[in-house]
Amino acid sequence: MPKIILPHKLTEEIKNFGNGLSEKRFEKLKELIENDYFNAQVQPGEAVGLVAAESIGEQGTQMTLNTKLLAGVAEMNVTTGLPRIIEILDGRQTLKTPLMEIYLKKPYSGGKGIKELALRIKETMFNELVKEFIINVGELSIDAELNSNRLNVLGLTSEKIQKIISKAVKSCTIKVKGETLIFKVKSKEENLNDVYKLKEKLKKIYICGIKKIRQVLPMKKGEEYIIVTGGTNLKEILTFQEVDENRTYSNDLYEVQEVLGIEATRAIILDEIFKVYQGQGINVNVRHIMLIADTMCLNGRIKGITRYGVISEKSSVLARASFETPDKHILNASMIGEVDQLNSVIENVMLNQPVPIGTGLPKLITKTK
Secondary structure: OOOOOOOHHHHHHHHHHHHHOOHHHHHHHHHHHHHHHHHHOOOOOOOHHHHHHHHHHHHHOOOOOOEEEOOOOOOOEEEOHHHHHHHHHOOOOOOOOOEEEEEEOOOHHHOOOHHHHHHHHOOEEHHHHEEEEEEEOOOOEEEEEEOHHHHHHHOOOHHHHHHHHHHHOOOEEEEEEOOEEEEEEOOOOOOHHHHHHHHHHHHOOEEEOOOOOOEEEEEEEOOEEEEEEEOOOHHHHOOOOOEOOOOOEEOOHHHHHHHHOHHHHHHHHHHHHHHHHHHOOOOOOHHHHHHHHHHHOOOOOOOOOOOOOOHHHOOOHHHHHOOOOHHHHHHHHHHHOOOOOOOOHHHHHHOOOOOOOHHHOOOOOOOOO
């Protein structure tokens, strides 16, 4: 057996495990692990792509669930099962249910003040702070009675809200009367229709919190409390001092790529796919999933397993044509005189030739007179 250099992490684990062993036993243990590691390596020519595709695809046929309801919050669902796998592998930029798991520092991780922090994080619109909208038909104005309890939690006052709304809406005047805001349309020809339009516009005005975080759910995970959010804004969340930036997690691949880089994105792809299969009680060897994650992140940017992503970068014209729109690929290749060297699997299968994998890989060369 050739000399094996084990991965650093594995070497450290052996050292930690072998502290209580004699030198002779430790060397024997290391030799056994090196032997198993050598035997576990892929042989040259093995069709790792085909094995991965079969291992993942066959198990994927067992998936049934589309969404999972998070207990405690109405309409807060998590896309799982096959739809989530398709989202990841297609590299889709718009997710059906974007979410974050926000890990916290002490004392928030112990549950202290977590509800108040969750409300500060949540995107708050004006209609969420109002008990009741009353339209005064005679004066053609709107009276908005504010929820004092909600204002206290968020540290807001009627005057602060007046300033925020006056910057967002220039078409009305705003007066403060205790905990009621009175809005009146600025128009030469006032009519009731304009008042109703103003009311709908006021409801959607952003007041505070982090944009795109539409729902928050404090919950216990293991021995600590975390905040699960509906919607994701990783860049803004990481600016909070209360947040543990090393473990906070978003399921939006493109956001992770922009904020943390491609290595973190690869880890998220790996974790998200593995989580879906594990949640369904399906066992897939992690190495197959690692191969997909590596392929998607190979060029430093996310590429989906689609005709516009990974497939478009294949050097073989026949391999590109085998996926979708074959006429377009073959026509384009013929116009520029592209040559296919038939180096891979798909193009040789199409031409009924042995594929260059396994026993089809070695070429025997002899000298002849």
